[in-house]
Amino acid sequence: MLDDGTDAGSHEGSALDELATVADHASLGLIRFDSRLRVRSANLAAHRALERRPGSLIGRTIIEAFVDHRLERLVRAATAGSSASGSVQSTEGISLVVRASPSSDGGAWATIENTTELERLRRIRTEFIENLSHELRTPLANVRLLTELLKDDLDSIDVPARIRERIATMDVETGHMVQMINEMLELSRMEQATTTLRQDQVALRPLVADTARRLLPFAERQGVAIRVLVSADLPPVRGEAERLGQLLMNLLHNAVKFSPSGGAVRVTAEEHPDAAVIAIADEGMGIPAADQDRIFERFYKVDRARQRGQGGTGLGLAIARHIVEAHGGRIWLESAEGRGSTFSFSVPFA
Numbered sequence: 001m002l003d004d005g006t007d008a009g010s011h012e013g014s015a016l017d018e019l020a021t022v023a024d025h026a027s028l029g030l031i032r033f034d035s036r037l038r039v040r041s042a043n044l045a046a047h048r049a050l051e052r053r054p055g056s057l058i059g060r061t062i063i064e065a066f067v068d069h070r071l072e073r074l075v076r077a078a079t080a081g082s083s084a085s086g087s088v089q090s091t092e093g094i095s096l097v098v099r100a101s102p103s104s105d106g107g108a109w110a111t112i113e114n115t116t117e118l119e120r121l122r123r124i125r126t127e128f129i130e131n132l133s134h135e136l137r138t139p140l141a142n143v144r145l146l147t148e149l150l151k152d153d154l155d156s157i158d159v160p161a162r163i164r165e166r167i168a169t170m171d172v173e174t175g176h177m178v179q180m181i182n183e184m185l186e187l188s189r190m191e192q193a194t195t196t197l198r199q200d201q202v203a204l205r206p207l208v209a210d211t212a213r214r215l216l217p218f219a220e221r222q223g224v225a226i227r228v229l230v231s232a233d234l235p236p237v238r239g240e241a242e243r244l245g246q247l248l249m250n251l252l253h254n255a256v257k258f259s260p261s262g263g264a265v266r267v268t269a270e271e272h273p274d275a276a277v278i279a280i281a282d283e284g285m286g287i288p289a290a291d292q293d294r295i296f297e298r299f300y301k302v303d304r305a306r307q308r309g310q311g312g313t314g315l316g317l318a319i320a321r322h323i324v325e326a327h328g329g330r331i332w333l334e335s336a337e338g339r340g341s342t343f344s345f346s347v348p349f350a
Helices: 010-024 044-049 062-066 069-079 116-154 161-191 204-222 241-257 303-307 316-326
Strands: 029-033 039-042 084-089 095-102 108-114 200-202 225-229 237-239 264-271 275-281 331-335 341-348
Touching: 029 044, 044 108, 062 069, 069 084, 069 095, 069 108, 095 116, 116 161, 200 241, 204 225, 204 241, 204 264, 204 275, 237 241, 237 341, 241 264, 241 275, 241 316, 241 341, 316 331, 316 341
Parallel strands: 225 264
Antiparallel strands: 029 039, 029 108, 084 095, 095 108, 200 237, 264 275, 275 341, 331 341
């Protein structure tokens, strides 16, 4: 790590030399600013991220180092005692993520990550998913139409039961593929933040009740009761009603799907100082501890769910997590095998 060499003491100097060697092998850019807001030291990754010649950052002011007032504000905020972070894109198309935190000597540390290549790969992935979705939707829609016409024709002719079962399976599987394509596209757009959330005041009780009402026919077929225990006096939350409804629908649908016949799903809400916490509890088989840390990952499925033939696309919970995080909240799971699962999420009050 390149330094101006003002540190005194051979022992301290040796320790700093070792630290500098380690820092220069790091892939993350690291810059140390002194109390005068000048660069005290910077590793090689920082020079590469800012496209500077090695050693040329030492002694520079913040604005000379970053050539961007937005990044200068981040470091100044850190010297005032507050950690700060932000991302910028230069006129040359270079994307940087900078995180600044205060140091003990009145200066600041700044980490720099060049995300240009990552952003490019994300764009490629998004374009690939959008193109794939577009190409698959039309033939899948035609297959679904044909299977529906076949099912209608079966009412007027006498065919073996196995033929009816195969056509019904075709209809279910094509519906599953259409759902997966739609959810892949939805999740990709969320990850790219191409959709902007409205910041409305959303009353939770009507939203939960409406979602439960929409799921009632499915719950009745499953033999599961839905109990809404949400107070009408709960203050409104900040967000977009449509997205929050989608979040509730995903969690409630899962809870009903994995509940035994005769069981019940309970929806409760608690008022915390800054947020409402909504919990959806089922009486199903529970989720093994080994799977719980990964349950919100895209395409992740619990093996036991697949064995029962009730596995979904593996995207519903990933979408739920993105919706919650986009609203400034968090989502978590509490579960024990054989004793059901409770999915909880928080949403800040309006």
